[in-house]
Amino acid sequence: MAAILEVDQLQKTYADSNFGLKDISFAIPYGSIVGFIGENGAGKSTTMGSILGTLHKDSGTIRIFGKEMDAKDVHIKEDIGAVFDTVKLPGGLTVKKLERVFQQLYSNWNKETYSNLIQLFSLPKDKKISGFSRGMSMKLSVAVALSHEAKLLILDEATAGLDPGGREDMLKVLREFVKGQERSILLSSHITSDIEQIADRLIFIKSGEILLQETKEEILNHYGIVQCDPVEYQNIPSEIRLATRGNEVFFDVLVSDREKLPSSLQSKRFSIDDVTLLLMRGERV
Structure with missing residues (x-):
């Protein structure tokens, strides 16, 4: 277009x-x-x-x-x-x-x-x-x-x-x-x-x-936000990680394709506001 x-x-x-x-x-x-x-x-x-x-x-x-x-x-x-x-x-x-x-x-x-x-x-x-x-x-x-x-x-x-x-x-x-x-x-x-x-x-x-x-x-249908610990974080493919927010023990991760997440992790329900907070207040990966 x-x-x-x-x-x-x-x-x-x-x-x-x-x-x-x-x-x-x-x-x-x-x-x-x-x-x-x-x-x-x-x-x-x-x-x-x-x-x-x-x-x-x-x-x-x-x-x-x-x-x-x-x-x-x-x-x-x-x-x-x-x-x-x-x-x-x-x-x-x-x-x-x-x-x-x-x-x-x-x-x-x-x-x-x-x-x-x-x-x-x-x-x-x-x-x-x-x-x-x-x-x-x-x-x-x-x-x-x-x-x-x-x-x-x-x-x-x-x-x-x-x-x-x-x-x-x-x-x-x-x-x-x-x-x-x-x-x-x-x-x-x-x-x-x-x-x-x-x-x-x-x-x-x-x-x-x-x-x-x-x-x-695309964001609402394919992106995802998961809560995980450092060990679980390492299992998330690096190419889909966009931003993280939290502490050394437990944090949220914004990913670009929730279908590529390990079976042990599931994206939580999220809004554009949640994505905004992660991008603005979190750290880019």
């Missing part, structure tokens, strides 16, 4: 920090939702900013819709909807007045889509944005991103601050967005249960380096 976004050997460093992106490479197929998973400071926002051109990359190639990304290309930017947790909308405006601003900015602004999303998200039209909660502001930001006919959404913590009902509405909207197989989403979230619900591919990043990228189906 063709990719809507291709990132190849992306590197980014900071003069006043030891942190940096280390050869980040991945592709997002059309019609997919890709979950971008990592702890604070892992490199998710830096990667997203580099893709959008709001941060200057040191090296690497970024292609969107088959073309190398140029932050000055207005047409490419109109086809991308971006929501960052740190971006603040003008507090002195109302939902109605904000629409007038974005109607001038985007040639493909869809008034009907915006109105429907404002209604779905139960946002007050005449209240100043400065009085919005964090969750309300995030809903409004997503409504804007979805209302200018974007083909690629880049969402950083889009479900942050939402109650369960609000998160359900948000996830429903995102699923609808990719239904036609012509659009895609790169979604980061600390709420891995949200990503597990809607993502079809997962990228795990730690300290500026991708640890694992795989389809969600």
